Amino acid sequence: MHIQRRHFIGGSLITAALPQWASAQSLEKPKVTIAVGGKNLFYYLPLTIAEQLGYFKAEGLDVTIVDFSGGSRALQAVVGGSADVVSGAYEHTINMHFKGQPMRAFVLQGAAPQIVLGVNPKTMPNYKSVADLKGKKIGVTAPGSSTNVLANFVLGKAGLKPTDVSFVGVGAANGAVAAMRSGQIDAISNLDPVITLLQRSGDLKIITDTRIMAEAERVFGGPMPAGCLYCPQPFLDKNPNTAQALTNAMVRANKWIQQAGAGEIINVVPESYLLGDRAIYIDGFLASKQAMSPDGMFPAKGADTAFRALASVDAKLAATKMDLNVIYTNDFVKKANAKYPKG
Secondary structure (H helix, E strand, C coil), X not given: CHHHHHHHHHHHHHHHHCCXXXXXXXCCCCEEEEEEECCCCHHHHHHHHHHHCCHHHHCCCEEEEEEECCHHHHHHHHHHCCCCEEEXXXXXXXXXXXXXXXXXXXXXXXXXXXXXXXXXXXXXXXCCCHHHHCCCEEEECCCCCHHHHHHHHHHHHCCCCHHHCEEEEXXXXXXXXXXXXXXXCCEEXXXXXXXXXXXXXXXXXXXXXXXCHHHXXXXXXXXXXXXXXXXXXXXXXXXXXXXXXXXXXXXXXXXHXXXXXXXXXXXXXXXXXXCCCHHHHXXXXXXXXXXXXXXXXXXXXXXXXXXHXXXXXXXXXXXXXXCHHHHEXXXXXXXXXXXCCCC
């Protein structure tokens, strides 16, 4: 299996790299560093596929991907200058504009957040409603990340403030699973494959599941874009060809995923992503697939939905007037779809 996978990936890389020399000349910045928070998650699967199948190299890019414990940490890397682009949650672009540091999303990975909020049956066997979470510990990938935002939003709908609970950063892999099983946390806001692993072992009772498109729209009151590539506006201004190359690779990855079977996914992703159980990884992929973007396009009403979600727990943000057209663009995605209509 491992040999086949290496040959499969290696073959793709060799084939894909042929046009590299022709396209690399026009790129303003061929070497790009992308920061991500929890690369093993299905939330970021298009990023891994683009890397593993050589789509970045096919566009003349030399991409380095740096993995952090959560999306807020990845964002800090770009703000601090150690990375160029974030593969992270769409709503961070709104918060950064509010803080006077304009960021813009330019290609979508997730059509819905894919985040699941659930309680620990061991520490909360008598759970009845979200109000029962008051005073409890909730595990998130990292404080301030999209998993934290979703938890805040669900709590807010139940009349609870973020300060009514304690948020604990548990990451997005085995550490998150261990925290639930050991009873260190009473609830968790996380993503697959962590969620499916906990659910299958009976260590999670789901409250909110935004892997389901209809439930995500019901929870947020509209389309809620999720994982995407975003960066400081000056990066797009100075490096439009580089941004286009990144977008091309991601759109191809989005389309490949839509056509792929679970077995193909397993053959491409690193073994460590499987968390020791291939069957659970397959179940997680099938649960999350519908929430992945088919073409990288941002929905027209997505910015409004994301703004409302953030404003519901931030009075200062709610009171601001913001031009939401500046937090995303579909310009690069439209060109990528024209170039790769079938992926």
